[in-house]
Amino acid sequence: MNRNSAEKFLKKYAAGDYTEAEHAEFLNWLDSASDADTEEILQQMAQHFEHQPADEHEPNTLLVSGIESQLDKADQRKNRRWYSSIINWAALLVVVSGVGLFAYTSFFKTPETKLIARQQKIVPGTNKGYLQLASGRRIVLNQAANGLLAVEGNIRIYKTGDGQLKYIQKGRSKQHGANVLMTPHGGQYQVTLVDGTHVWLNAASSIRIPLSFNPQERRIDLTGEGYFEVTKNKHKPFTVCVDRMEVKVLGTHFNVCAYADEPSINTTLLEGSVKVYKNGKCKMIVPGQQARVTDDIKVCSVNVQDVVEWKNGNFSFSHEDIQSIMRKLSRWYDVEVSYVGKPTHEGFVGMLPRSSEISEVLNMLELTKVVHFKIDGRRIIVMK
Known part of the structure; x- marks a missing residue:
């Protein structure tokens, strides 16, 4: 498969009209594609999710895994141009018809991501x-x-x-x-x-x-x-x-x-x-x-x-509101949670490793632009 074929597959993917063989071929191509080709494909995927109705946001696990593999390679290369483009792609992806959508990837550890949550180190369980x-x-x-x-x-x-x-x-x-x-x-x-x-x-x-x-x-x-x-x-x-x-x-x-x-x-x-x-x-x-x-x-x-993703070492959120998510984070990171104002009722969809520091999880959630956080000791303050 080349990039043109990959673009054709994405159109089929957006329409839900593709075969398992085409899917597997696309994942194989994604694993070996160049930075430039993958960047272009990810941007096209972002556009697809951006215009997709909220109730259709069910992430394809294999597709996300393929993207994660490519991101891991980018992490090893420390290519800041790549990081920048991927962050832009993720920012497009997270705000979709009022639903926060994010992938569980390690690239957000880059120093370019400086949000309110990144103030204090609270390690996972x-x-x-x-x-x-x-x-x-x-x-x-x-x-x-x-x-x-x-x-x-x-x-x-x-x-x-x-x-x-x-x-x-x-x-x-x-x-x-x-x-x-x-x-x-x-x-x-x-x-x-x-x-x-x-x-x-x-x-x-x-x-x-x-x-x-x-x-x-x-x-x-x-x-x-x-x-x-x-x-x-x-x-x-x-x-x-x-x-x-x-x-x-x-x-x-x-x-x-x-x-x-x-x-x-x-x-x-x-x-x-x-x-x-x-x-x-x-x-x-x-x-x-x-x-x-x-x-x-x-x-x-x-x-x-x-x-059951928790037993596999991941947080998995499927249209969960922020209060449900924060109850899970409170138990796993041993922190208290308080709210300023009425909590948002937006649904969040995505997966993150439970091995992440809490600041990484909160930063991901903040990228949706519908919720923000402040860390005060071992207390997490949730704000709109």
């Missing part, structure tokens, strides 16, 4: 947490050495080389009691339970882990947010308990977001099927659906990858 044993002993996980952490009856608890917890049962005797795994604001952790179920725990969250599951079911208690890949066992369902709500599965992949400051408890299904129970009511959801629980249970279709 890391793998850290606490394990409260049934014996009462408390282990600070990020300070503990790898290897065997504790023995409770026939249960061995290990910290693996990649900084995760793993429970292994030796023998068949039942062990009473439970452990509690907790993450603070600015922390996350992973654990593999005795049945092989893998749990990702987001910031400001906890799970209560029984040392032995009862014969009828595998039951854990959750606060905050967790993603579960449950080992299938048709004779022993797996139940996640949140307050007075329960999620029951046999073996599946799902996410539960149950923070107290969120408007609802959301269970999102990626694989298998789950049943959600609340106040005597029950709803079953299938992959691609989310159950939103308040006093009632409402089921809707969602982009599940947006919901």
Whole structure:
């Protein structure tokens, strides 16, 4: 493919009339194209998004990844002309019919981007947490050495080389009691339970882990947010308990977001099927659906990858308002948030790595021109 062919593909892309083969060919070309060719293509893409209706802004993940690859090369070359043109392109892209749209790229680290948010260094969260044993002993996980952490009856608890917890049962005797795994604001952790179920725990969250599951079911208690890949066992369902709500599965992949400051408890299904129970009511959801629980249970279709990107190390915003976004940033960066005036209700769409400093995330949001920030110690002030 040459640049003329790439321009033709963009027209097809804008019309939604292209094949997977054409798409793949375009991505291959983008990966090896010159700065000048890529700059021209990006400008054309900006024009496409600028005139596209707001409700059609669903970023093509592979397309964004291809662009990110080219931007990473630009970062290595430190070509300031390239940076300047890309920043101009992004500025066009972020204000689209009142919706902020931004790509998760590293090029905004360039000194040319000097916005209000870039005042103070607030680093992202890391793998850290606490394990409260049934014996009462408390282990600070990020300070503990790898290897065997504790023995409770026939249960061995290990910290693996990649900084995760793993429970292994030796023998068949039942062990009473439970452990509690907790993450603070600015922390996350992973654990593999005795049945092989893998749990990702987001910031400001906890799970209560029984040392032995009862014969009828595998039951854990959750606060905050967790993603579960449950080992299938048709004779022993797996139940996640949140307050007075329960999620029951046999073996599946799902996410539960149950923070107290969120408007609802959301269970999102990626694989298998789950049943959600609340106040005597029950709803079953299938992959691609989310159950939103308040006093009632409402089921809707969602982009599940947006919901679980946090476990892959990214923030993913899909038409989210600023208050929803700031709740996520508050938990991950361990900061307070306050507002000057009434918060904007504009929707923001985009993806950013959770490894970014908070100033980089805020700078991206400021590029939409609909929101601005000030950092005061560990407090983020949100302004129009």
